[in-house]
Amino acid sequence: xxxxxxxxxxxxxxxxxxxxxxxxxxxxxxxxxxxxxxxxxxxxxxxxxxxxxxxxxxxxxxxxxxxxxxxxxxxxxxxxxxxxxxxxxxxxxxxxxxxxxxxxxxxxxxxxxxxxxxxxxxxxxxxxxxxxxxxx
Amino acid sequence: xxxxxxxxxxxxxxxxxxxxxxxxxxxxxxxxxxxxxxxxxxxxxxxxxxxxxxxxxxxxxxxxxxxxxxxxxxxxxxxxxxxxxxxxxxxxxxxxxxxxxxxxxxxxxxxxxxxxxxxxxxxxxxxxxxxxxxxxxxxxxxxxxx
Numbered sequence: 001x002x003x004x005x006x007x008x009x010x011x012x013x014x015x016x017x018x019x020x021x022x023x024x025x026x027x028x029x030x031x032x033x034x035x036x037x038x039x040x041x042x043x044x045x046x047x048x049x050x051x052x053x054x055x056x057x058x059x060x061x062x063x064x065x066x067x068x069x070x071x072x073x074x075x076x077x078x079x080x081x082x083x084x085x086x087x088x089x090x091x092x093x094x095x096x097x098x099x100x101x102x103x104x105x106x107x108x109x110x111x112x113x114x115x116x117x118x119x120x121x122x123x124x125x126x127x128x129x130x131x132x133x134x135x136x
Numbered sequence: 137x138x139x140x141x142x143x144x145x146x147x148x149x150x151x152x153x154x155x156x157x158x159x160x161x162x163x164x165x166x167x168x169x170x171x172x173x174x175x176x177x178x179x180x181x182x183x184x185x186x187x188x189x190x191x192x193x194x195x196x197x198x199x200x201x202x203x204x205x206x207x208x209x210x211x212x213x214x215x216x217x218x219x220x221x222x223x224x225x226x227x228x229x230x231x232x233x234x235x236x237x238x239x240x241x242x243x244x245x246x247x248x249x250x251x252x253x254x255x256x257x258x259x260x261x262x263x264x265x266x267x268x269x270x271x272x273x274x275x276x277x278x279x280x281x282x
Contacts, residue, residue: 013240016219020248023223034202037225041199044223101195101212101220110199 005059007050009076012100015051018059019043029063031136038114039068039134045107046072046130052097053077054127067116067135078124086112086120141167161270162187165228165251168207171269172230172262174255177237178245184227188272191259195220201274209262215241222248232259 003025005018023040031039043059050057054076062069079085086108093103112118115132122128162185169176191209192198198208198220207228208221213235221229222244228251231237237245237252245252255262267273 013215015216016223020219020222033204033225037202037223040223044219045196045199100214100216101193101198101210102216104194104196106194106196106200110196113200 001063003061003063005061007047007054007057007059007072007074009051009053009055009057009074011051012096015048015100016044019047022061026063026068035134035136042111042114042132042134043070045110046070046132048102049107049130050074050076052093052102057127065136067133069133070131072130073127074129075127078126078128079120079122080124082120082122161272162205163269163271165207165253168228168230168266168271169253171265172253172255172257174230174253174257177242177252177254179251180227180246180249181251184251186228186271188274189263189266190274191263193259198224198226203274206274207271209259209266211235211259213237213241215244217241218244218248218250221250227251228253230255230262232257232262 007018008014019040022043026036026039050072054074057072057074060071084090088109089105091103091105097103111132116135117133119131164182164185165179166182168186185205186207187205189207189209190201193210193212195216203224203226206226207230208226209230209232210217211232213231217229218241227249230253232255234256237254242252
Protein backbone atom coordinates (compact mmCIF):
# COMPACT_ATOMS: atom_id res chain seq x y z
CA UNK A 1 0.00 0.00 0.00
CA UNK A 2 1.37 3.37 -1.02
CA UNK A 3 0.45 6.76 0.42
CA UNK A 4 1.67 10.20 -0.58
CA UNK A 5 1.38 13.44 1.37
CA UNK A 6 2.29 16.98 0.49
CA UNK A 7 3.94 19.09 3.21
CA UNK A 8 4.03 22.87 3.04
CA UNK A 9 7.13 24.57 4.43
CA UNK A 10 6.52 27.18 7.12
CA UNK A 11 2.90 26.13 7.74
CA UNK A 12 3.19 25.43 11.45
CA UNK A 13 -0.52 25.14 12.13
CA UNK A 14 -0.73 22.18 9.73
CA UNK A 15 2.50 20.53 10.87
CA UNK A 16 1.73 17.06 12.10
CA UNK A 17 -1.52 16.50 10.23
CA UNK A 18 0.07 14.04 7.77
CA UNK A 19 1.72 12.03 10.56
CA UNK A 20 -1.49 12.01 12.56
CA UNK A 21 -3.49 10.70 9.60
CA UNK A 22 -0.94 8.03 8.79
CA UNK A 23 -0.97 6.95 12.42
CA UNK A 24 -4.72 6.56 12.16
CA UNK A 25 -4.37 4.44 9.00
CA UNK A 26 -1.66 2.26 10.54
CA UNK A 27 -3.80 1.68 13.62
CA UNK A 28 -6.11 -0.43 11.46
CA UNK A 29 -3.22 -2.73 10.50
CA UNK A 30 -2.97 -4.40 13.88
CA UNK A 31 0.58 -3.15 14.52
CA UNK A 32 1.78 -3.26 18.13
CA UNK A 33 1.31 0.07 19.97
CA UNK A 34 5.04 0.37 20.61
CA UNK A 35 5.88 -0.04 16.95
CA UNK A 36 3.11 2.33 15.94
CA UNK A 37 4.52 4.91 18.30
CA UNK A 38 8.03 4.56 16.87
CA UNK A 39 6.73 5.03 13.34
CA UNK A 40 4.53 7.98 14.35
CA UNK A 41 7.42 9.75 16.07
CA UNK A 42 9.79 9.28 13.14
CA UNK A 43 7.10 10.55 10.75
CA UNK A 44 6.26 13.52 12.93
CA UNK A 45 9.88 14.60 13.38
CA UNK A 46 10.54 14.32 9.65
CA UNK A 47 7.38 16.28 8.87
CA UNK A 48 8.43 18.98 11.35
CA UNK A 49 11.84 19.15 9.66
CA UNK A 50 10.24 19.95 6.30
CA UNK A 51 7.90 22.53 7.83
CA UNK A 52 10.72 24.12 9.83
CA UNK A 53 13.46 24.21 7.21
CA UNK A 54 12.20 23.64 3.64
CA UNK A 55 9.89 25.43 1.21
CA UNK A 56 7.81 22.36 0.41
CA UNK A 57 8.11 18.63 0.41
CA UNK A 58 6.46 15.28 -0.08
CA UNK A 59 6.18 12.23 2.11
CA UNK A 60 5.94 8.86 0.38
CA UNK A 61 5.01 5.78 2.34
CA UNK A 62 5.22 2.22 1.20
CA UNK A 63 3.54 -0.15 3.60
CA UNK A 64 4.55 -3.77 3.16
CA UNK A 65 3.48 -6.79 5.23
CA UNK A 66 6.82 -6.84 7.04
CA UNK A 67 7.96 -3.21 7.03
CA UNK A 68 7.17 0.41 6.31
CA UNK A 69 9.40 2.45 4.05
CA UNK A 70 9.22 6.24 4.20
CA UNK A 71 10.82 8.73 1.83
CA UNK A 72 10.61 12.44 2.63
CA UNK A 73 11.90 14.73 -0.09
CA UNK A 74 11.94 18.48 0.07
CA UNK A 75 12.91 21.56 -1.88
CA UNK A 76 14.87 23.83 0.38
CA UNK A 77 18.24 25.06 1.51
CA UNK A 78 19.52 21.52 2.11
CA UNK A 79 21.98 20.44 4.77
CA UNK A 80 25.62 21.49 4.47
CA UNK A 81 27.13 19.09 6.97
CA UNK A 82 25.04 15.96 7.50
CA UNK A 83 27.32 14.54 10.17
CA UNK A 84 26.94 17.71 12.21
CA UNK A 85 23.16 17.74 11.66
CA UNK A 86 22.90 14.24 13.11
CA UNK A 87 24.49 15.36 16.38
CA UNK A 88 22.13 15.77 19.31
CA UNK A 89 21.79 19.43 20.19
CA UNK A 90 22.91 20.85 16.85
CA UNK A 91 20.22 22.95 15.21
CA UNK A 92 19.80 25.77 12.71
CA UNK A 93 16.14 26.27 13.59
CA UNK A 94 14.61 29.74 13.68
CA UNK A 95 13.15 31.40 16.76
CA UNK A 96 9.65 30.59 15.46
CA UNK A 97 10.42 26.87 15.41
CA UNK A 98 11.84 27.03 18.92
CA UNK A 99 8.69 28.73 20.17
CA UNK A 100 6.81 25.67 18.92
CA UNK A 101 8.80 23.46 21.25
CA UNK A 102 11.15 22.13 18.59
CA UNK A 103 14.49 23.16 17.13
CA UNK A 104 16.65 21.78 19.91
CA UNK A 105 18.62 19.53 17.60
CA UNK A 106 16.77 16.37 18.62
CA UNK A 107 14.77 15.71 15.45
CA UNK A 108 17.19 13.70 13.30
CA UNK A 109 18.58 11.69 16.25
CA UNK A 110 14.98 10.93 17.22
CA UNK A 111 14.24 9.62 13.73
CA UNK A 112 17.37 7.48 13.79
CA UNK A 113 16.49 6.09 17.22
CA UNK A 114 13.01 5.11 16.12
CA UNK A 115 13.82 3.58 12.74
CA UNK A 116 15.71 0.45 11.71
CA UNK A 117 17.43 1.95 8.68
CA UNK A 118 17.93 5.60 7.91
CA UNK A 119 19.59 7.36 5.00
CA UNK A 120 19.96 11.12 4.70
CA UNK A 121 21.25 12.83 1.57
CA UNK A 122 21.21 16.47 0.67
CA UNK A 123 22.31 18.91 -2.00
CA UNK A 124 22.81 22.36 -0.47
CA UNK A 125 20.64 24.92 -2.23
CA UNK A 126 18.42 22.25 -3.80
CA UNK A 127 16.90 20.04 -1.15
CA UNK A 128 17.08 17.06 1.16
CA UNK A 129 16.03 13.45 0.90
CA UNK A 130 15.40 11.38 4.00
CA UNK A 131 14.69 7.70 3.75
CA UNK A 132 13.89 5.44 6.66
CA UNK A 133 12.50 2.02 7.26
CA UNK A 134 10.81 0.43 10.24
CA UNK A 135 10.62 -3.36 10.28
CA UNK A 136 7.54 -4.90 11.90
CA UNK B 137 0.70 20.40 52.08
CA UNK B 138 -0.17 16.95 50.79
CA UNK B 139 -3.79 16.62 49.79
CA UNK B 140 -4.90 13.10 50.63
CA UNK B 141 -8.28 11.78 49.63
CA UNK B 142 -10.46 11.36 52.73
CA UNK B 143 -10.28 7.57 52.65
CA UNK B 144 -6.47 7.60 52.66
CA UNK B 145 -5.95 10.00 55.53
CA UNK B 146 -3.73 7.82 57.67
CA UNK B 147 -2.74 7.10 61.22
CA UNK B 148 1.01 6.74 61.87
CA UNK B 149 0.75 2.98 62.43
CA UNK B 150 -0.50 2.57 58.89
CA UNK B 151 2.30 4.53 57.34
CA UNK B 152 4.04 1.43 56.05
CA UNK B 153 0.92 0.51 54.13
CA UNK B 154 0.64 4.02 52.84
CA UNK B 155 4.15 3.87 51.40
CA UNK B 156 3.11 0.69 49.62
CA UNK B 157 0.01 2.41 48.35
CA UNK B 158 2.09 5.22 46.91
CA UNK B 159 4.12 2.73 44.89
CA UNK B 160 1.04 1.70 42.97
CA UNK B 161 -0.88 4.92 42.71
CA UNK B 162 -3.19 5.31 39.78
CA UNK B 163 -5.38 8.35 39.50
CA UNK B 164 -7.97 9.64 37.11
CA UNK B 165 -8.06 13.10 35.63
CA UNK B 166 -10.51 14.45 38.25
CA UNK B 167 -8.17 13.49 41.04
CA UNK B 168 -5.21 15.02 39.17
CA UNK B 169 -7.14 18.23 38.77
CA UNK B 170 -8.09 18.26 42.45
CA UNK B 171 -4.42 17.98 43.44
CA UNK B 172 -3.16 20.74 41.17
CA UNK B 173 -6.19 22.93 41.78
CA UNK B 174 -6.65 23.55 38.08
CA UNK B 175 -9.55 23.95 35.71
CA UNK B 176 -10.72 20.99 33.65
CA UNK B 177 -11.56 22.10 30.13
CA UNK B 178 -12.16 18.75 28.55
CA UNK B 179 -12.37 15.17 29.85
CA UNK B 180 -12.83 12.46 27.24
CA UNK B 181 -12.58 9.52 29.64
CA UNK B 182 -13.02 10.13 33.40
CA UNK B 183 -12.10 6.51 34.20
CA UNK B 184 -8.68 6.49 32.49
CA UNK B 185 -5.94 6.04 35.09
CA UNK B 186 -2.51 7.68 35.15
CA UNK B 187 0.55 6.27 36.85
CA UNK B 188 3.25 8.74 35.82
CA UNK B 189 3.87 12.26 34.65
CA UNK B 190 6.42 14.05 32.49
CA UNK B 191 7.21 17.76 32.55
CA UNK B 192 8.81 19.55 29.61
CA UNK B 193 8.53 22.59 27.39
CA UNK B 194 10.55 20.90 24.68
CA UNK B 195 8.36 18.73 22.48
CA UNK B 196 11.28 16.84 20.95
CA UNK B 197 12.11 15.58 24.42
CA UNK B 198 8.53 14.46 24.96
CA UNK B 199 8.94 12.38 21.81
CA UNK B 200 12.01 10.65 23.25
CA UNK B 201 10.20 8.74 25.97
CA UNK B 202 7.66 5.99 26.18
CA UNK B 203 4.48 7.53 27.55
CA UNK B 204 1.85 4.95 28.45
CA UNK B 205 -0.55 6.12 31.18
CA UNK B 206 1.48 9.30 31.44
CA UNK B 207 0.27 12.85 31.62
CA UNK B 208 2.19 15.83 30.31
CA UNK B 209 2.90 19.01 32.29
CA UNK B 210 4.00 21.87 30.06
CA UNK B 211 4.16 25.61 29.75
CA UNK B 212 4.24 25.40 25.97
CA UNK B 213 0.78 26.36 24.81
CA UNK B 214 0.64 25.79 21.04
CA UNK B 215 -1.14 23.48 18.60
CA UNK B 216 2.07 21.45 18.41
CA UNK B 217 1.72 20.56 22.09
CA UNK B 218 -1.55 18.77 21.33
CA UNK B 219 -0.13 17.11 18.21
CA UNK B 220 2.95 15.92 20.08
CA UNK B 221 0.72 14.46 22.79
CA UNK B 222 -1.36 12.67 20.20
CA UNK B 223 1.70 11.18 18.50
CA UNK B 224 3.11 10.07 21.89
CA UNK B 225 -0.15 8.51 23.16
CA UNK B 226 -0.45 11.10 25.92
CA UNK B 227 -4.10 11.51 26.88
CA UNK B 228 -3.89 14.35 29.40
CA UNK B 229 -2.07 17.69 29.32
CA UNK B 230 -1.74 20.15 32.20
CA UNK B 231 -0.90 23.63 30.99
CA UNK B 232 1.13 25.36 33.68
CA UNK B 233 1.81 28.99 34.60
CA UNK B 234 -1.72 30.12 33.76
CA UNK B 235 -1.42 29.50 30.02
CA UNK B 236 -4.72 29.79 28.18
CA UNK B 237 -5.67 27.10 25.70
CA UNK B 238 -6.99 28.45 22.39
CA UNK B 239 -10.19 27.22 20.73
CA UNK B 240 -8.16 25.57 17.95
CA UNK B 241 -6.17 23.64 20.51
CA UNK B 242 -9.27 22.56 22.37
CA UNK B 243 -10.88 21.45 19.13
CA UNK B 244 -7.83 19.33 18.27
CA UNK B 245 -7.78 17.88 21.78
CA UNK B 246 -11.42 16.86 21.36
CA UNK B 247 -10.67 15.18 18.04
CA UNK B 248 -7.92 13.10 19.63
CA UNK B 249 -9.56 12.54 23.04
CA UNK B 250 -6.94 14.36 25.08
CA UNK B 251 -7.95 15.72 28.50
CA UNK B 252 -6.98 19.35 29.08
CA UNK B 253 -6.32 21.06 32.41
CA UNK B 254 -5.39 24.72 32.80
CA UNK B 255 -3.47 25.49 35.95
CA UNK B 256 -2.03 28.66 37.45
CA UNK B 257 0.82 26.89 39.23
CA UNK B 258 4.36 26.56 37.90
CA UNK B 259 5.60 23.30 36.39
CA UNK B 260 7.70 22.78 39.48
CA UNK B 261 4.78 23.03 41.85
CA UNK B 262 2.46 20.88 39.73
CA UNK B 263 5.18 18.23 39.47
CA UNK B 264 5.86 18.40 43.21
CA UNK B 265 2.22 18.04 44.20
CA UNK B 266 1.60 15.10 41.87
CA UNK B 267 4.82 13.42 42.99
CA UNK B 268 3.87 13.80 46.64
CA UNK B 269 0.53 12.23 45.88
CA UNK B 270 2.09 9.22 44.24
CA UNK B 271 2.53 9.80 40.52
CA UNK B 272 5.92 8.52 39.37
CA UNK B 273 8.44 9.83 36.89
CA UNK B 274 8.75 7.76 33.75
CA UNK B 275 11.69 5.41 34.21
CA UNK B 276 14.84 5.15 32.14
CA UNK B 277 13.61 1.74 31.01
CA UNK B 278 10.69 3.45 29.36
CA UNK B 279 12.94 5.48 27.13
CA UNK B 280 12.63 4.54 23.53
CA UNK B 281 15.74 2.50 22.75
CA UNK B 282 18.95 4.45 22.30
